[in-house]
Amino acid sequence: MASTNLTATTSPFHWKYLSEGAATIVFTYTGPPNECFHDKVLRVRKGAAPEDEQNSVLFQTKIISRLLPQEHLVNVEQVSLLSKSWLETLANLCAEKRPKWRTDSIDLSRNKGLLAPNLVLCPISVEIKPKWSFLKPQTTQACRFCMHAACRGRATSYCPLDLFSSSPARVKKAIYALYDCWAAGDPAQNNFRLFINGMVSPPGTHNLQAILQRSGILSDPPILGEGELRDLVVETLHSVLVQPKAFSLLKTLNCLQRTLDGVGIQRLASLWTKVHEKSSLNSIPSFGQGCLQPTTDDWHSFVNEYLKRQNGPLPHTSNEESALQYQLLSYLLSATFKDCSIMIMLPGLLFEDKSELSTFSPRITVIDLDTKPIHSLQKWIDQDFDIVQKYSEFKDNEKKQCSDDWDLQHLQ
Numbered sequence: 421m422a423s424t425n426l427t428a429t430t431s432p433f434h435w436k437y438l439s440e441g442a443a444t445i446v447f448t449y450t451g452p453p454n455e456c457f458h459d460k461v462l463r464v465r466k467g468a469a470p471e472d473e474q475n476s477v478l479f480q481t482k483i484i485s486r487l488l489p490q491e492h493l494v495n496v497e498q499v500s501l502l503s504k505s506w507l508e509t510l511a512n513l514c515a516e517k518r519p520k521w522r523t524d525s526i527d528l529s530r531n532k533g534l535l536a537p538n539l540v541l542c543p544i545s546v547e548i549k550p551k552w553s554f555l556k557p558q559t560t561q562a563c564r565f566c567m568h569a570a571c572r573g574r575a576t577s578y579c580p581l582d583l584f585s586s587s588p589a590r591v592k593k594a595i596y597a598l599y600d601c602w603a604a605g606d607p608a609q610n611n612f613r614l615f616i617n618g619m620v621s622p623p624g625t626h627n628l629q630a631i632l633q634r635s636g637i638l639s640d641p642p643i644l645g646e647g648e649l650r651d652l653v654v655e656t657l658h659s660v661l662v663q664p665k666a667f668s669l670l671k672t673l674n675c676l677q678r679t680l681d682g683v684g685i686q687r688l689a690s691l692w693t694k695v696h697e698k699s700s701l702n703s704i705p706s707f708g709q710g711c712l713q714p715t716t717d718d719w720h721s722f723v724n725e726y727l728k729r730q731n732g733p734l735p736h737t738s739n740e741e742s743a744l745q746y747q748l749l750s751y752l753l754s755a756t757f758k759d760c761s762i763m764i765m766l767p768g769l770l771f772e773d774k775s776e777l778s779t780f781s782p783r784i785t786v787i788d789l790d791t792k793p794i795h796s797l798q799k800w801i802d803q804d805f806d807i808v809q810k811y812s813e814f815k816d817n818e819k820k821q822c823s824d825d826w827d828l829q830h831l832q
Contacts, residue, residue, distance in 0.1 A: 424456060424497065424498075424499045424500070424535065425499075425500060426462070426499040426500070426502055426506075426533065427502055427503050427506045429454070429456070429457075430449070430451055430454070430457065431451065432506055432507075432509040432510040432513055433451070433509075433513065434449060434450060434451025434452070434457075435447035435448070435449060435450070435451075435462055435510060435513075436448050436449075436450045437513075437514035437517040437518065438461060438540070438618075438619070438620060439547075439613065439620050440466075440518065440519075440522060441610070441788060442466075443465060443466060443790060444463045444464060444465050444466060444534075445463070445464050445466060445514065445518075445526060446461050446462070446463050447461060447462045447464070447510070447514070448461050448462075448538055448540075448618060449461075449462070449538075457535070459537060459538050459541060460535045460536065460537065460538055461535070461536055461537070461538045461539075462499070462533055462534070462535060463496075463533060463534040463535075463536060464502070464507070464510070464526050464527075464530070464533045465526075465527050465530055465533070466524045466525060466526060466527055467524055467525060467526075467527045472532075473498050473530075473532040473533065473534055474498055474532070475715075475716065475791070476496070476534065476790055476791070477496050477497070477498055477534070478716045479716065479719065479789075479790070479791050480493070480496055480789055480790075481495075481496075482716055482719075482720065483716070483719045483720065483723060484756075484789050486723050486727075487672075487676060487723065488669075488672060488673075488676075488786055489669070489672070491665075492669055492784055492785055492786050493785065493786060493789075494536050494537050494539070494785055494787065495536070495537070496534050496535065496536045497534065497535040497536070498532055498533075498534060498535075499532065499533050499534065499535050500531065500532050502530060502531050502532060502533055503531070504528050504529075507526050507528050507530065508528060510526065511525055511526040511528070536787075538618070539763040539765060539783075539785055539787070540615035540618050540619075540620075540763075540765075541618055542765045542766065543616070543617055543635065543637065543766070544614070544615070544616060544637070544765075544766040545614075545615040545763060545764065545765050545766065546612070546613070546614055546615070546657060546763070546764045546766065547612070547613040547614075547615070547761050547762070547763050547764075547787075548583075548598065548611065548612055548761065548762045548764070549610055549611045549612075549759070549760075549761045549762075549788075550580050550583050550584065550611075550670075550673070550760075550762065551564075551565045551580045551611065551758060551759075552564040552565050552580055552677065552758050553580050553581065553583075553584040553670075553673065553674040553677050553678065553758075554581070554584075554674065554677060554678040554681075554824055554826060555581070555822060555824040556681075556684060557684075560808075560811065560812075560819070561819075561820075561821045561822060562811065562819055562820045562821070562822050563579060563580060563581050563820075563822040563824075564807070565578075565579065565580050566579055566820045566822055567807050567808070567811045567820075568807050570811060570814065570818070570819075570820070571806075571807050571810040571811055574606075574609075576597060576601050577593075577596075577597040577600070578594060578597035578598050578601060578611065579594065579597070579820070579822050580594070581822045581823060581824050581825075582594035582597070583595070583598075583661075583670070584670050584671075584673075584674045585823075585825050586667075586825055587825070588658070588662045590823075591658060591661055591662060592654065592658045595654045595657050595658055595661070596650075596654050598611055598612040599612065599650060599653055599654055600650075602614065602623050603623070603624060603628075603650065604623070604624075605622075605623045605624040606623060609623065614628065614653075616628075616631045616632065616635055616637075617635050628649065629646070629649065632649075656766060657764065657766075660764055660766070660782045660784070661764075665784070666784055669762075669784060669786070673757055673760070673786070674826065676753075676754070676757045677754055677757045677758050678826070679726075679730065680726070680750045680751070680753050680754035680757065681750075681751065681754045682747050682750040682751060682754070683747055685751060685797075685800055685801050685804050686801070686804065686805075688744075688747050688748070688751055688797075689707050689797075689801045691740065691743065691744050691747060692704075692707055692708075692744060694740065695740050695741055695744050698740075706798045707797045707798040707801050708748075708794045708795050708796070708797030708798055709795070709798070711748065711794045711795075712794075713791070713793065713794055714749055714752070714791070714794070718749065719749070719753075719791075722746065722749040722750070722753070725746065726750065748794070748797075751797075752791065752792050752794060755792040755796075755800070756789055756790065756791060756792055757789075759788060759792075760786050760787065760788045760789050761786070761787050761788045762784060762785070762786055762787075763784070763785045763786075763787055764782060764783075764784050765782055765783040765784075765785075766782050
């Protein structure tokens with residue numbers, strides 16, 4: 421697979437910090453005119469990310485593209501020959517721009533990165549990380565996200581089940597909740613990010629007004645107050661997310677999350693123990709220990725079987741090892757879709773004069789679709805038990821009642 425020699429063609433000073441997630445830091449190109457980079461972002465992995473860049477490209481182009489519509493995906497390209505000194509300079513340049521609570525750094529042992537289209541080049545872009553879209557069967561009436569938020573002491577009215585609902589009113593409720601959490605100014609929240617003219621807008625409504633004024637989108641002094649600005653942002657996003665293509669995409673993500681979750685992580689852990697109890701090992705390895713990270717061929721075979729199962733039941737098999745292998749890959753892939761983000765480009769849509777709201781067509785793209793490391797299974801099961809245990813200790817009047825209308829959607 422051909423790749424671009426980034427070190428030979430650009431300087432670290434040509435790349436400006438944009439944002440980051442758990443596994444990568446993202447930079448935008450600000451150097452001299454260059455057709456290869458002017459509309460691209462560079463993704464560089466941090467120390468905690470084991471994924472190989474070429475495998476990441478293959479996973480998204482060969483596997484994810486079979487499950488999500490191509491129009492909602494981006495083309496990623498591998499770039500090579502990132503020298504240690506080049507990366508060290510890049511890391512030093514972005515150090516002061518990064519959130520204080522981010523303590524990990526660029527993996528200086530890497531010699532490759534990823535180029536992807538810059539989805540924040542338009543006047544306004546929004547990133548939404550929806551999280552888990554369903555209620556686990558035969559469990560508490562609170563969804564996983566709401567339980568986890570409560571256990572961490574983070575008060576939020578956002579529930580992913582509202583965003584994935586078939587009810588436009590519930591979708592709007594979810595957007596208001598996401599915006600309000602962002603506007604409260606918590607720098608650690610990552611479920612909602614706003615980008616203005618290619619740069620991330622720090623959480624907080626006062627920051628937003630100032631940035632919109634400097635960008636010429638709001639007048640100075642602003643005609644809109646904070647409440648009116650809040651309504652305009654929410655109404656604009658809502659008008660996009662209730663359109664048929666966006667609704668279909670959310671429905672597809674919902675389906676992938678819940679069907680790939682399979683038996684659930686607790687029953688999957690029980691199957692792991694059952695299979696290894698019958699093995700010749702002296703002790704049962706921790707959940708996921710000793711398993712190799714799935715290859716592209718492994719994923720291709722898995723998706724073949726998964727799609728067959730979605731079209732109808734397959735003959736029952738009593739081979740527990742095969743069942744375990746299938747469920748392990750299924751849960752890993754579910755985790756990818758539970759942690760993905762949706763980028764919504766709103767070129768020219770946010771104006772004080774609502775008569776101008778139909779100037780451009782928005783674009784919706786799904787990002788952060790990397791594979792999850794199989795060694796995370798033990799961490800996830802420990803976290804799941806911890807959340808369920810802590811949440812069970814809440815008083816009844818402190819617990820949420822989340823509503824999953826999946827069955828209702830499929831009756832329509």
